[in-house]
Amino acid sequence: MDEATVLVDIRLGYRVLTLNRPDKLNSFTGVMHRALRAALDDAEADKSCKALLITGAGRGFCAGQDLADPEIAAEPGDMPDLGETLEKHYNPLIRKLRALPLPVVCAVNGVAAGAGVSLALASDVVIAARSASFGQAFVKIGLLPDSGATYLLPRLIGPARARAWALTGDTLKAEQAETWGLVHKVVDDPILMAEAEAFCQRFAVASPASLAAIKRAFDIADGNDLDSQLDYERDEQRRLGRGRDYAEGVEAFMEKRKPVFGGRS
Numbered sequence: 001m002d003e004a005t006v007l008v009d010i011r012l013g014y015r016v017l018t019l020n021r022p023d024k025l026n027s028f029t030g031v032m033h034r035a036l037r038a039a040l041d042d043a044e045a046d047k048s049c050k051a052l053l054i055t056g057a058g059r060g061f062c063a064g065q066d067l068a069d070p071e072i073a074a075e076p077g078d079m080p081d082l083g084e085t086l087e088k089h090y091n092p093l094i095r096k097l098r099a100l101p102l103p104v105v106c107a108v109n110g111v112a113a114g115a116g117v118s119l120a121l122a123s124d125v126v127i128a129a130r131s132a133s134f135g136q137a138f139v140k141i142g143l144l145p146d147s148g149a150t151y152l153l154p155r156l157i158g159p160a161r162a163r164a165w166a167l168t169g170d171t172l173k174a175e176q177a178e179t180w181g182l183v184h185k186v187v188d189d190p191i192l193m194a195e196a197e198a199f200c201q202r203f204a205v206a207s208p209a210s211l212a213a214i215k216r217a218f219d220i221a222d223g224n225d226l227d228s229q230l231d232y233e234r235d236e237q238r239r240l241g242r243g244r245d246y247a248e249g250v251e252a253f254m255e256k257r258k259p260v261f262g263g264r265s
């Protein structure tokens with residue numbers, strides 16, 4: 001039997017998904033896309049799962065599209081339809097990651113290139129190993145950054161850096177990525193997974209209603225002016241204030257104990 005292209009480890013309150021094509025730096029094939037989407041669907045369906053951790057097997061995180069995948073190769077003499085690959089695989093993946101009602105933590109364990117960078121950009125918390133690097137590989141093969149990169153990059157690191165980086169395709173070291181605000185934190189390689197799992201363990205005991213609402217509010221804010229966002233926050237707070245997590249959070253505070261939040265409803 002073929003080895004799984006995505007490994008799934010179920011932990012208490014969260015799941016670890018490991019991209020598993022180490023020989024090809026975990027670059028995306030159609031098979032790996034389908035496996036990752038199925039793993040995301042399973043995690044969402046499991047109400048006890050309150051966070052996800054995505055990482056890569058071996059020395060790489062993800063080198064973007066597998067340029068040799070027969071699924072994108074055109075017949076000799078024909079042009080490939082890369083728009084179809086985006087429509088079929090990458091765009092649903094990025095939309096799914098952003099819409100998941102649970103935080104996605106990304107542990108970038110090595111090189112991330114092309115859509116591998118976009119995968120990290122679409123996550124909620126990115127921790128990078130000191131040896132990791134980030135490459136806007138697209139310009140080197142005659143493409144433009146995709147999988148949300150032209151939208152997310154300028155919002156994270158500012159338009160000046162985003163444009164220059166995409167246009168040059170330079171490789172960014174982890175520490176530079178941290179300085180630019182592309183990642184939350186850089187840690188020494190041996191403690192990468194422990195650091196990333198510590199985030200998931202905190203999310204596993206947090207209010208799932210809060211986590212989902214916070215994630216969504218930041219996404220909504222991108223398309224709102226301040227007035228609309230104030231209205232959005234008011235409506236969401238009204239909804240959360242009627243929920244069981246708020247009742248438990250306030251009760252626990254009054255009783256000077258830690259709150260006990262359940263799974264997602």
Ligand code: T3D
Pocket residue numbers: 023024025027063064065066067068072082085086111112113114115116135137138141143146
């Ligand atoms: O459908 C569509 O195409 C549209 C969607 C596009 C999304 C995209 O992501 S486009 C961008 C695709 N990615 C790239 O262009 C990156 C290509 N890879 C590299 O530039 C380099 O591999 C890295 C800079 C990432 C790492 O370099 P290095 O020297 O550390 O490793 P390496 O020796 O180049 O790679 C190790 C192996 O992985 C090697 O295989 P081999 O020779 O040992 O059998 C290499 O061919 C393979 N590999 C790495 N990246 C890819 C890949 N194989 C297929 N596709 C890859 N993207």
